[in-house]
Amino acid sequence: MSFFPSQLRISSSLLRRRTAPMAAAAAAKRPFTSCEGSRPTIVHKRSLDILHDPWFNKGTAFSMTERDRLDLRGLLPPNVMSSEQQIERFMVDLKRLQVNARDGPSDTHALAKWRILNRLHDRNETMYYQVLVDNIEEYAPIVYTPTVGLVCQNYSGLFRRPRGMYFSAADRGEMMSMVYNWPADQVDMIVVTDGSRILGLGDLGVQGIGIAIGKLDLYVAAAGINPQRVLPVMIDVGTNNEKLLKDSLYLGLQEHRLDGEEYLSVIDEFMEAVFTRWPNVIVQFEDFQSKWAFKLLQRYRHNYRMFNDDVQGTAGVAIAGLLGAVRAQGRPMIDFPKQKIVVAGAGSAGIGVLNAARKTMSRMLGNNEAAFESARSQFWVVDAMGLITENRMNVDPDALPFARKEKEIGRQGLSEGSSLAEVVKKVKPDVLLGLSAVGGLFSKEVLEALKDSTSTRPAIFAMSNPTKNAECTPEEAFSILGDHIIFASGSPFNDVVLGDGGIGHSNQGNNMYLFPGIGLGTLLSGARIISDGMLQAAAECLAAYMKEEEIQKGIIYPSISSIRDITKEVAAAVVREAVAEDLAEGYRDMDARELQRLSQEETVAYVKNNMWNPVYPTLVYRNE
Numbered sequence: 001m002s003f004f005p006s007q008l009r010i011s012s013s014l015l016r017r018r019t020a021p022m023a024a025a026a027a028a029k030r031p032f033t034s035c036e037g038s039r040p041t042i043v044h045k046r047s048l049d050i051l052h053d054p055w056f057n058k059g060t061a062f063s064m065t066e067r068d069r070l071d072l073r074g075l076l077p078p079n080v081m082s083s084e085q086q087i088e089r090f091m092v093d094l095k096r097l098q099v100n101a102r103d104g105p106s107d108t109h110a111l112a113k114w115r116i117l118n119r120l121h122d123r124n125e126t127m128y129y130q131v132l133v134d135n136i137e138e139y140a141p142i143v144y145t146p147t148v149g150l151v152c153q154n155y156s157g158l159f160r161r162p163r164g165m166y167f168s169a170a171d172r173g174e175m176m177s178m179v180y181n182w183p184a185d186q187v188d189m190i191v192v193t194d195g196s197r198i199l200g201l202g203d204l205g206v207q208g209i210g211i212a213i214g215k216l217d218l219y220v221a222a223a224g225i226n227p228q229r230v231l232p233v234m235i236d237v238g239t240n241n242e243k244l245l246k247d248s249l250y251l252g253l254q255e256h257r258l259d260g261e262e263y264l265s266v267i268d269e270f271m272e273a274v275f276t277r278w279p280n281v282i283v284q285f286e287d288f289q290s291k292w293a294f295k296l297l298q299r300y301r302h303n304y305r306m307f308n309d310d311v312q313g314t315a316g317v318a319i320a321g322l323l324g325a326v327r328a329q330g331r332p333m334i335d336f337p338k339q340k341i342v343v344a345g346a347g348s349a350g351i352g353v354l355n356a357a358r359k360t361m362s363r364m365l366g367n368n369e370a371a372f373e374s375a376r377s378q379f380w381v382v383d384a385m386g387l388i389t390e391n392r393m394n395v396d397p398d399a400l401p402f403a404r405k406e407k408e409i410g411r412q413g414l415s416e417g418s419s420l421a422e423v424v425k426k427v428k429p430d431v432l433l434g435l436s437a438v439g440g441l442f443s444k445e446v447l448e449a450l451k452d453s454t455s456t457r458p459a460i461f462a463m464s465n466p467t468k469n470a471e472c473t474p475e476e477a478f479s480i481l482g483d484h485i486i487f488a489s490g491s492p493f494n495d496v497v498l499g500d501g502g503i504g505h506s507n508q509g510n511n512m513y514l515f516p517g518i519g520l521g522t523l524l525s526g527a528r529i530i531s532d533g534m535l536q537a538a539a540e541c542l543a544a545y546m547k548e549e550e551i552q553k554g555i556i557y558p559s560i561s562s563i564r565d566i567t568k569e570v571a572a573a574v575v576r577e578a579v580a581e582d583l584a585e586g587y588r589d590m591d592a593r594e595l596q597r598l599s600q601e602e603t604v605a606y607v608k609n610n611m612w613n614p615v616y617p618t619l620v621y622r623n624e
């Protein structure tokens with residue numbers, strides 16, 4: 001099945017948008033698995049051991065009866081706090097930092113917030129996630145992009161308590177037993193990186209584990225995956241970052257990266273080990289350099305429950321945004337195949353987006369070979385060496401399908417290696433999309449050239465992360481191109497106040513709108529693999545989520561404050577597609593046949609009821 005649905009399916013889901021009433025659970029034929037937060041939790045420890053365990057610790061919120069039950073009386077100040085009071089106290093501390101920091105959202109300021117939040121995570125996970133869920137808009141930029149980039153760059157210095165697992169080249173032959181060192185018998189979600197391309201910051205070696213941790217924080221906050229069942233993983237096969245190789249305080253292997261068969265054998269061993277211990281786990285590959293991203297995806301996707309977020313998650317988010325941009329021009333989505341799109345960056349993310357966009361156009365044009373071939377001519381791809389054409393020596397095989405024919409581009413006055421500014425000047429594209437990792441690539445010259453766009457409302461996607469790597473800022477885009485544009489960036493920027501006092505919307509086009517729902521939907525369907533159709537359903541759901549009035553205002557992605565809601569909808573769409581493709585094997589007491597019987601509303605309710613909420617459970621002690 002190819003990546004994106006026909007226009008008909010998009011339209012019908014647009015009609016269904018946000019129609020799933022929560023009353024559906026009550027109307028459902030059978031009770032769904034209830035929220036785990038309400039069940040008592042059996043613990044096998046007491047006293048200080050409980051206070052020092054972030055999974056169970058409630059700090060001052062332990063009730064007096066619980067303090068008696070768990071031998072905690074006298075180990076805490078006597079005033080029992082509600083979780084709201086606890087958070088209020090914590091926030092006073094966190095906000096004081098904000099008041100005192102005179103330098104605005106500087107790096108040191110953001111890092112200080114990350115430290116405070118991380119320390120909370122280390123002593124009380126429930127409260128940490130409560131703070132995150134309730135203030136996701138404020139703290140996603142701290143636990144995720146952009147601050148997570150800074151955290152990864154400084155991880156060797158910031159490291160205090162271990163979080164997640166490290167599999168290194170030195171562990172070859174040991175991984176099958178090592179996985180049993182992880183304390184949880186059930187793991188639902190693993191995010192794994194080899195640290196070779198962290199955001200747009202390059203090879204950060206073992207320090208890249210920060211990105212796996214940040215992504216899993218969003219799995220918990222947005223998708224309600226139980227934090228006791230997530231596992232961040234770093235596969236340390238060395239680093240080619242010369243600075244880290246020479247740094248005596250660096251925490252990873254100080255040797256050059258393994259390559260070729262040796263590298264593959266390490267990743268193979270890791271996959272075999274984790275799927276042996278946790279056969280139903282889902283593995284998200286994150287921030288692997290392009291060289292391996294596609295190869296590993298092809299190697300594993302038909303046998304394991306895995307996906308590559310940079311290739312597949314980014315593609316879905318970009319497609320949803322591109323369709324939003326078409327609607328924002330006042331045109332029907334079926335006009336998407338007429339859009340001229342210039343893409344800067346032909347790495348794992350850029351090529352992932354290009355393949356998905358081409359397939360989407362092709363489906364809209366009739367879904368045959370001629371349509372697929374014709375869709376190709378809507379794209380111009382520029383990488384570090386300029387416009388990619390068939391004359392490029394040693395063109396990357398993944399980029400080859402998008403290499404322009406000299407004959408075609410000769411007519412436009414372009415040639416192999418033409419600069420981005422030249423390409424934009426000559427093509428006059430509807431969309432300029434950056435996944436280059438080069439901050440400021442959309443220079444004044446490039447944006448000036450876009451003024452001649454044939455679109456009534458050109459779209460600029462400056463998708464590279466973190467903030468400093470964005471191809472341009474919204475201020476630059478709106479000030480040069482005027483008010484009637486669409487702007488999206490990978491990391492968050494503030495909206496821009498326009499000359500007439502209106503708002504120039506700065507959308508965050510980030511795969512965070514899809515990966516949590518893809519993971520949750522896969523988990524709750526029990527799908528054996530993650531198919532193109534499931535990814536396509538996720539992207540379609542995101543595209544359909546935006547209301548017409550929002551789109552007309554230039555808002556093409558939801559606010560991050562609604563990420564839990566959008567994730568629930570995306571997960572339900574993924575579940576339904578898995579069922580439709582006969583891939584779903586069920587989850588816990590919801591078997592495949594029962595899943596099949598659920599209506600759309602019931603599927604949404606099923607997803608919602610299986611999302612973990614950060615609420616203190618009642619703790620009951622039992623001897624082991």
Ligand SMILES: NC(=O)C1=CN([C@@H]2O[C@H](COP(=O)(O)OP(=O)(O)OC[C@H]3O[C@@H](n4cnc5c(N)ncnc54)[C@H](O)[C@@H]3O)[C@@H](O)[C@H]2O)C=CC1
Pocket residue numbers: 197198199200201289290309310314317344345346347348349350382383384385420435436437438441463464465466469489490491509510511512
């Ligand atoms: N917003 C989002 O959700 C996502 C954003 N990204 C961002 O995309 C960026 C790229 O990621 P990957 O594709 O994995 O990296 P990559 O390193 O595989 O690819 C980078 C590409 O940019 C090209 N490039 C370098 N300099 C250029 C220049 N001056 N002009 C045009 N192209 C140039 C390179 O030739 C290469 O093709 C990163 O900054 C990453 O943070 C990645 C995934 C998701």
Ligand SMILES: CC(=O)C(=O)O
Pocket residue numbers: 145198199200287309310464465490510511512
């Ligand atoms: C967002 C993301 O996955 C990246 O920048 O790599």
Ligand SMILES: [Mg+2]
Pocket residue numbers: 199286287309310
């Ligand atoms: Mg990534």
